[in-house]
Amino acid sequence: MNEKSHNPISLRSRRMISQALLQLMEEKPFHKISIKEITATAELVRKTFYRNFQTKEDVLKEYITELMKEAEQQFESLDALTPYAMANIYFKFWQKHRHFLKLLQQNDLFVIVLKQLDDYVPFINSRYKSDLIQEFDDTFIEYYNVFNTAGIWHMLEKWISRGTKETPEQLAQIYSDITLNNPNNKTLKK
Incomplete structure (x- = not known):
């Protein structure tokens, strides 16, 4: 994966995505969590996820x-x-x-x-x-x-x-x- 952006908006988005994933992991198994659920929980669009990460594991x-x-x-x-x-x-x-x-x-x-x-x-x-x-x-x-x-x-x-x-x-x-x-x-x- 390419070098991550350090601009404040990108950093904030990545933190929101991380927190959303962790929140969802409290509720259900990791393999049942979709990118769509992560972005909805983070209140971001899917494109933001893929701009910052390739996979949930990332x-x-x-x-x-x-x-x-x-x-x-x-x-x-x-x-x-x-x-x-x-x-x-x-x-x-x-x-x-x-x-x-x-x-x-x-x-x-x-x-x-x-x-x-x-x-x-x-x-x-x-x-x-x-x-x-x-x-x-x-x-x-x-x-x-x-x-x-x-x-x-x-x-x-x-x-x-x-x-x-x-x-x-x-x-x-x-x-x-x-x-x-x-x-x-x-x-x-x-």
């Missing part, structure tokens, strides 16, 4: 990307970019959006989060971990990114499936222990 992709950008801003406040600190921000952020994640899961759309993370994690790693990964070749970095992406995504999915029983801090500790290869630390006691 609406969700953009919404998730915007959420990820919001989470990224919190990384900038960290003094130390440890696995624990970054995962703690990540899980605290998604805890606030767990209802949205549950909607995705109920509609078998959670994989869209993975696809967006696949695009976003390399940027995050190059921006915040460049000093740690600069000595490695491109092949290593590519596999490093997909390994981390899949792991953090599966943790998020499992957490949502389990009803977000664990705290973000507990999950951040688990992620940190896995990342730092510290299996002797017993994070969750039975």
Whole structure:
């Protein structure tokens, strides 16, 4: 898809479309929602939808990307970019959006989060971990990114499936222990 317009009218229309889709997902399954329903709920014409998106999935992709950008801003406040600190921000952020994640899961759309993370994690790693990964070749970095992406995504999915029983801090500790290869630390006691 072409680069999105940043003019205020286009931004407003895309937000209205996103909100309309999310509202409709509260009422019915994703696969039963039509573009016509989305535009009617958003009080826009179909042409506006297609000027901004190709599919309903594109609406969700953009919404998730915007959420990820919001989470990224919190990384900038960290003094130390440890696995624990970054995962703690990540899980605290998604805890606030767990209802949205549950909607995705109920509609078998959670994989869209993975696809967006696949695009976003390399940027995050190059921006915040460049000093740690600069000595490695491109092949290593590519596999490093997909390994981390899949792991953090599966943790998020499992957490949502389990009803977000664990705290973000507990999950951040688990992620940190896995990342730092510290299996002797017993994070969750039975």
